[in-house]
Amino acid sequence: MEELKTLIFAVTGGILPALLWLWFWLKEDAAHPEPRNRIAISFLAGMGAVFLALVLEHATCSLMGYASCIGFGGNDTLAVLLALIEEGVKFFVVFLIIFHSRYFDEPVDALIYLITVALGFAAMENTMYLLDTMTNQGITMGIINGNLRFIGATVLHVASSAVLGITIAFTFYRHMAERVLWAVVGIIVATLLHTLFNLSIIKAETIGESLKVFSYVWVAIVIIMLTFEKVKHIEPEKEYVR
Numbered sequence: 075m076e077e078l079k080t081l082i083f084a085v086t087g088g089i090l091p092a093l094l095w096l097w098f099w100l101k102e103d104a105a106h107p108e109p110r111n112r113i114a115i116s117f118l119a120g121m122g123a124v125f126l127a128l129v130l131e132h133a134t135c136s137l138m139g140y141a142s143c144i145g146f147g148g149n150d151t152l153a154v155l156l157a158l159i160e161e162g163v164k165f166f167v168v169f170l171i172i173f174h175s176r177y178f179d180e181p182v183d184a185l186i187y188l189i190t191v192a193l194g195f196a197a198m199e200n201t202m203y204l205l206d207t208m209t210n211q212g213i214t215m216g217i218i219n220g221n222l223r224f225i226g227a228t229v230l231h232v233a234s235s236a237v238l239g240i241t242i243a244f245t246f247y248r249h250m251a252e253r254v255l256w257a258v259v260g261i262i263v264a265t266l267l268h269t270l271f272n273l274s275i276i277k278a279e280t281i282g283e284s285l286k287v288f289s290y291v292w293v294a295i296v297i298i299m300l301t302f303e304k305v306k307h308i309e310p311e312k313e314y315v316r
Contacts, residue, residue: 088201092117092193092228099189099232102302103182112177116187119167120194124202127163127195131156150273157268160195161261164235167191181246181308185239192235196228230271233294234264240301247310267294 096117100107134155135143143156165188172178172187241260245253274287 085201087204088199089197092197092200095228095232096190096193099186099193102299103186103306105306106180106182108177108183108186112172112175113186113190115171116168116190117194117197119171120164120191120196121198123163123167123191123195124198127160130159130163134159150269153272154265154269157272158261158265160231161234161238161264161268164188164191164195164231165238165257165261181243182302182305184242184246185236185302185305188235188239188242189232192231193228196231199231200228229288229291229295230268233291233298234268236298236302237267237294238264240298240305243305243308246308 096113100113131143135141135152138149138152138155140152143152168187168191172183177183178187238257238260241256241263242253245256248256271287271291274290275284277283
C-alpha cells in the first residue's frame with residue numbers, strides 16, 4: 075500500500091507540473107494549434123527518450139572511468155557530454171517524428187514540438203527522481219525536491235530546447251545548408267546552457283545559491299517568451315526558397 079502511494083505521488087509530481095507547462099506553451103500558439111494527437115505523441119516520445127539518454131549516459135560515464143553518472147564530481151568534459159546527450163536525444167525525437175511530417179509547416183512549430191518533447195523528457199526524469207527520493211527519504215522530502223525540480227530542472231529543459239527551436243524557427247524559410255548550420259549552433263548553445271546549469275547546481279552549497287542559479291534560467295525563459303512572439307510573425311523571404 076505504501077509503495078502504491080509513493081508511486082502515485084511520484085507520477086503525479088513528475089507529470090502534472092510538466093502538463094501545466096505544456097498547457098501554457100500551447101496557449102501561446104492558440105491561433106494555429108497543432109493536432110492534439112501529435113502533441114500527445116511528442117510528449118510521450120519525450121518521456122521514452124529518457125531511457126535512451128540513460129543508456130547513452132551510462133555508456134559514456136563507463137568509458138570515462140565512472141561507475142555511475144551520479145555524483146561524477148563536476149568533471150567539465152563529462153558534464154558537457156551528458157548535456158549533449160540529453161539535448162541530442164530530445165532533438166533526435168523531434169527530428170524523427172515531426173520535422174519530416176506535414177505538421178511541421180510553420181516556424182513556430184519548431185518551438186512547440188521541441189518544448190513538448192522537452193516537457194515529456196522532464197516529466198519522466200522528474201518522476202524517476204521523485205520515486206527514488208520518496209522511497210529512500212520519504213514523501214515530504216520528495217515534495218520539497220519536486221518543487222525545486224519544477225522551478226529548476228524542468229525549466230532548464232524547456233529553455234535549452236527552446237533555444238534550439240528558436241535557431242530552427244528563424245531559418246525555417248532559408249536554404250537547407252543554412253538551416254542545418256543554425257540547427258548545429260542551436261544544439262551547441264543548448265548544450266552549453268545545460269552544462270552551465272548542471273555545474274552551477276553541483277557547486278551550489280545552499281538552497282539560496284541553488285535558487286540564484288534557477289533565477290538565471292527563469293530570466294532565459296522570459297527572453298524566450300518575448301522571442302516566441304517574434305517567431306509567430308516570421309514571414310517567408312522572397313530571396314529564399316524552402
